[in-house]
Amino acid sequence: MNILIKSATIIDSKSEFHNLTQDILIENGIITNIGSTLKNPNNYQEITLENLHISQGWFDSSVSFGEPGYEERETIKNGLKTAAASGFTTVGLNANSNPVIASNADITFINAKAQNHAVSLIPIGALTVASKGEDLAELFDMNTAGAKAFYDYKKPISNPNLMKIALQYASNFDGLVCSYPQENKIAGSGVMNENVVSTYIGLKGNPCLAEELQVARDLFLLEYTGGKLHIPTISTAKSVQLIRDAKKKKLNITCSVAIHNLYFTDSALTDFNTHFKVLPPLRTLDDKLALIEGLKDGTIDMVTSDHNPIDVEHKKVEFDHAKYGTIGLESAFGALQTLFTIKKTVDLLTKGKSRFGIDTTPINIGNQANITLFNPDTKYTFTSKDIVSKSKNAIFENENLKGKVYGIISNNQIALNA
Secondary structure, three states: OOEEEEEOOOOOOOOOOOOOOOEEEEEOOEEEEOOOOOOOOOEEEEEOOOOOOOEEEEEEEEOOOOOOOOOOOHHHHHHHHHHHOOEEEEEEEEOOOOOOOOHHHHHHHHHHHHHHHHOOEEEEEOHHHHHOOOOOHHHHHHHHHOOEEEEEOOOOOOOOHHHHHHHHHHHHHHEEOOOOOOOHHHHHOOOOOOOOHHHOOOOOOEEHHHHHHHHHHHHHHHHHHOOOOEEOOOOOOOHHHHHHHHHHEEEEEEEEHHHHHHHHHHHHHOOHHHHOOOOOOOOHHHHHHHHHHHHOOEEEEEEEOOOOOOOOOOOOOOHHHHHHHHEOOOOOHHHHHOOOOOOHHHHHHOOOOHHHHOOOOOOOOEOOOOEEEEEEEEEEEHHHOOOOOOOOOOOOOOEEEEEEEEEEEEEEEEEEEO
16 A cells, blocks of 8 residues: 555644644555655555544544344444544454354454454453353453453443452453443443433433442452453543542553543433433533543543444334444544544544553654544534444434544555545
């Protein structure tokens, strides 16, 4: 792959060309020259786009594609196409499939399906056998096959001793353990945040306490055992404070937040639209503001789209019976841009790589090209025509967003949107 990118503003704080508008020459997937006016004597393909900005390729630590088992929701092939169209060069794939990704062979299957694509897929293996929370899965064997972390997607580990053993065992090979923050006995059958809104519209509530108890428990276990812990998709102000305090103790802890929990509050559920049925649930304005502050001060380490395609048969039903989840890759950049500056947005979309064992590649001469191309200033209303996913359960449908993705250059390939 040989291309010349013309007049691109580089947003990359680790690049010597940060904030400069430059031409970038890429030959055989390597950045061979960067300058203000580069010639093109070899007649390479030129990329010239309106208000073109580029950054290091974006990373999403929590996506679900369905395959194997739920191909009607999404396939790996189309999921990677969606990620590329959304600006992501690397995604962490959850074990949210049937069968659950829980063995060396499962990881090998996933890696084979994702070969030869511009987007790199990072398998996240199940933490327990079949994600049932009873016995540890084959963590070391999955690690050997390429799993970068272990997580029973949206399924909390109720047995604290099992979580203790997981942290201790995974530390033998520097494995990253992920623990979904919910105490099921407290959450009960709640389908949205427990608050005045749930009382007003008559839906059962899932209180903040359910999340915070689990976060506190896992932090105590981490302090006791050591190891590496990641808490995905926190949603409450108290959770932010608990993790902030844990970091002051120098515990080896990271966490993420779903972008929709930064954007919406539980008041969005008053018309019973099942697109807004997500887990963790949308919380209050105070929680939302605390999450944003947690990102600004570094308590929360990364954002995720928490992309989870659900087929229409499981979404267009009564709210109580609808499955949790929303797609989010396509809207991630545009939503973040309504909340943060372009520099902060890019920072949030590129953070988290090292935690999941992924190399960072600054936009400098001699480095592999791992680049996202975008226009940060385009304003638009997100509609069904912006959806690349097979499933259409988009929480951001009809929202006014800012910033359009042009595509990516990664793995010696180029994927540009039409």
